Amino acid sequence: MSWHVDERAWRAYAAGELDPVAETAFEQHVTACPDCRAGARPLVPDAGALWTAVHAEVTRPRRPWPLRLLARLGVPESDLVVVGAARDLLLSWSVAVGAAVCCAFLTGLAPVRLPGGPPALFLLLAPLIPVLAVVATYDTTDPFREVTATTPFSKLRLALLRTTAALTAAVPLTVAAALAVPALHGYFATWLLPGLALTVATLILLTWLTARVASAVVAAGWLAAASAAAGAGGIQAVTTAAGQAGSALAVAVLAVVLVHVTTNHGAAR
Amino acid sequence: MTATLTDVSKQYGRTVALHPTTLRLDEGVVGLLGPNGAGKTTMLRVLSSALAPSTGTVTVAGHAVTGSHAERTEARRRIGYLPQEVVFPRGMTAFGFLDYIAVLKEWADTARRHDEVRRVLGLVGLGERATVKVKALSGGQRRRLAIAQALLGDPALLILDEPTTGLDPEQRASLRGLLSGRPGTVLISTHQTEDVSALCDRVVVLDAGRVRFDGTVPELLATAAGRVHQGAAPSPGAVQTWRTGTGLIRSVGGRPAAGSSTVEPTVEDAYLLLRSTAPEGAVA
Numbered sequence: 001m002s003w004h005v006d007e008r009a010w011r012a013y014a015a016g017e018l019d020p021v022a023e024t025a026f027e028q029h030v031t032a033c034p035d036c037r038a039g040a041r042p043l044v045p046d047a048g049a050l051w052t053a054v055h056a057e058v059t060r061p062r063r064p065w066p067l068r069l070l071a072r073l074g075v076p077e078s079d080l081v082v083v084g085a086a087r088d089l090l091l092s093w094s095v096a097v098g099a100a101v102c103c104a105f106l107t108g109l110a111p112v113r114l115p116g117g118p119p120a121l122f123l124l125l126a127p128l129i130p131v132l133a134v135v136a137t138y139d140t141t142d143p144f145r146e147v148t149a150t151t152p153f154s155k156l157r158l159a160l161l162r163t164t165a166a167l168t169a170a171v172p173l174t175v176a177a178a179l180a181v182p183a184l185h186g187y188f189a190t191w192l193l194p195g196l197a198l199t200v201a202t203l204i205l206l207t208w209l210t211a212r213v214a215s216a217v218v219a220a221g222w223l224a225a226a227s228a229a230a231g232a233g234g235i236q237a238v239t240t241a242a243g244q245a246g247s248a249l250a251v252a253v254l255a256v257v258l259v260h261v262t263t264n265h266g267a268a269r
Numbered sequence: 270m271t272a273t274l275t276d277v278s279k280q281y282g283r284t285v286a287l288h289p290t291t292l293r294l295d296e297g298v299v300g301l302l303g304p305n306g307a308g309k310t311t312m313l314r315v316l317s318s319a320l321a322p323s324t325g326t327v328t329v330a331g332h333a334v335t336g337s338h339a340e341r342t343e344a345r346r347r348i349g350y351l352p353q354e355v356v357f358p359r360g361m362t363a364f365g366f367l368d369y370i371a372v373l374k375e376w377a378d379t380a381r382r383h384d385e386v387r388r389v390l391g392l393v394g395l396g397e398r399a400t401v402k403v404k405a406l407s408g409g410q411r412r413r414l415a416i417a418q419a420l421l422g423d424p425a426l427l428i429l430d431e432p433t434t435g436l437d438p439e440q441r442a443s444l445r446g447l448l449s450g451r452p453g454t455v456l457i458s459t460h461q462t463e464d465v466s467a468l469c470d471r472v473v474v475l476d477a478g479r480v481r482f483d484g485t486v487p488e489l490l491a492t493a494a495g496r497v498h499q500g501a502a503p504s505p506g507a508v509q510t511w512r513t514g515t516g517l518i519r520s521v522g523g524r525p526a527a528g529s530s531t532v533e534p535t536v537e538d539a540y541l542l543l544r545s546t547a548p549e550g551a552v553a
Contacts, residue, residue, distance in 0.1 A: 078377045085361070085369040146352040147418060150317045150372035152345040158373075263338040 005029065005036040006254040010043050024240050070165070082158060083165045096133040096170035100177040103129060107181055123235045124226050127195035131202050131215050133170035135161045138211035156262040159203050167199070184265040192240040193247035198222055207261045270330050270347065270425035270454050271295050272316060276486040277325030286311040288478045289325065294454050300469035301458040304541055308478040310353055310430055310461065317350035317428045329426050346375070349424035353431055355415040357403040363390065363414050364399040370418045374463055389417040394446060408435045408442050416444065425453040433461055462537040473537070474543055493534035493542050497521050500529025506543060508545040
């Protein structure tokens with residue numbers, strides 16, 4: 001070795017003051033030079049703690065690609081931790097993809113004799129897709145809700161973070177599924193408000209129920225309401241102006257209830 | 270830091286888990302003893318804000334847990350809570366789990382949060398296991414990880430529901446050292462009477478949803494003074510008797526048998542005597 005790292009260089013490196021070229025040369029030299037590595041020891045009195053920190057940093061699992069995408073879009077790091085805790089955002093995204101594909105497949109094959117045809121089946125199933133996606137994000141973290149319930153983090157913010165992340169996959173995929181089936185072209189957007197209403201209703205029920213039970217209750221309620229609507233113009237009534245206005249009103253009312261239960265409920269979430 | 274429960278009760282349908290109870294918790298370690306179903310977990314859940322009481326008010330450092338959302342949030346900023354059972358998500362690492370809980374405890378700055386996570390991992394002796402997935406940890410390590418999340422941010426009120434379950438004697442001793450040296454208030458529910466005698470400044474005994482005893486360890490021991498005997502034969506009418514390693518029979522309560530001698534009672538003896546006179550009641 002023709003040169004060695006002195007204390008000043010070590011301090012500059014530790015402070016991140018070296019330019020990229022000098023930093024690379026520094027690292028290559030230190031990697032190959034045991035004398036320089038030995039010389040660094042007096043500068044780091046607690047090497048064990050430093051190594052633990054480096055080890056934790058280096059071996060921390062790499063975030064899944066949806067989270068890396070959200071990071072690039074400027075989502076704060078702490079919000080990514082919350083979203084990522086629902087392990088796997090990939091799970092909810094997978095649920096959204098699978099549900100959208102199944103929805104398109106079923107509606108594409110729906111027999112013409114079915115009352116209302118493929119659009120009716122689509123309008124029945126599509127609003128449940130965001131519910132499934134949201135529930136998938138909650139189901140992973142439900143086991144320790146007793147712990148999270150007693151933290152000061154806003155439960156409304158928690159719900160909205162997870163829901164937004166889930167919906168960013170569920171909504172575009174379901175719209176794409178509708179556009180892929182010719183018979184559904186006119187319905188690709190009309191399911192959105194009912195879907196949003198069911199999602200908010202699910203979030204409200206999550207105050208008291210587990211994710212799976214809450215989604216089952218909402219799904220059963222939606223199917224019961226759809227059956228009851230069969231005599232009043234069928235489920236396609238939601239595509240009319242009155243149906244959309246009614247759905248929008250339901251979203252607004254449920255949103256108020258959600259804010260109330262997440263901020264004023266005595267305990268739980 | 271002071272936490273108070275004022276006329277707090279909890280009912281599940283017709284079952285009363287906790288009768289109206291008033292307690293004031295000041296600095297120090299308080300042990301909560303009682304049989305299964307005595308209402309210990311209910312009390313801890315109510316105090317931690319995980320469960321709303323049926324009646325009464327709860328305050329932590331002057332902030333009402335049972336009050337407005339803002340008040341409850343302020344109270345939660347001062348609480349560290351270890352539930353009786355923590356079910357971990359399978360995919361998370363020890364570091365990832367604590368990182369998530371730290372975010373929920375409002376540690377937004379990444380560098381400071383990671384430092385805090387490493388600090389509590391070190392406190393519970395899991396510094397070397399930070400990157401291991403929770404599902405690969407042993408039962409004792411998971412329990413220590415659950416304790417670590419309660420220690421995040423060094424809360425003024427630490428509520429621990431049976432923290433020593435699953436820990437070996439060395440780990441229990443280590444936890445005692447950790448808790449005895451920290452400032453603030455610690456409330457521990459436990460079945461381990463030796464933990465109480467080794468660690469607690471004060472003991473509260475719950476039975477059938479009511480406080481049966483509230484005082485210091487010496488005061489609890491005083492209730493059993495002269496009532497524990499050891500000899501060749503059991504004491505007639507004793508609450509409990511057993512043969513010790515020396516071959517002598519230890520009797521708690523009852524009339525001393527001939528030739529037996531009085532011995533110093535333990536917290537367990539005092540607890541057993543207290544329980545022997547406790548009223549029975551239907552409790553969740």
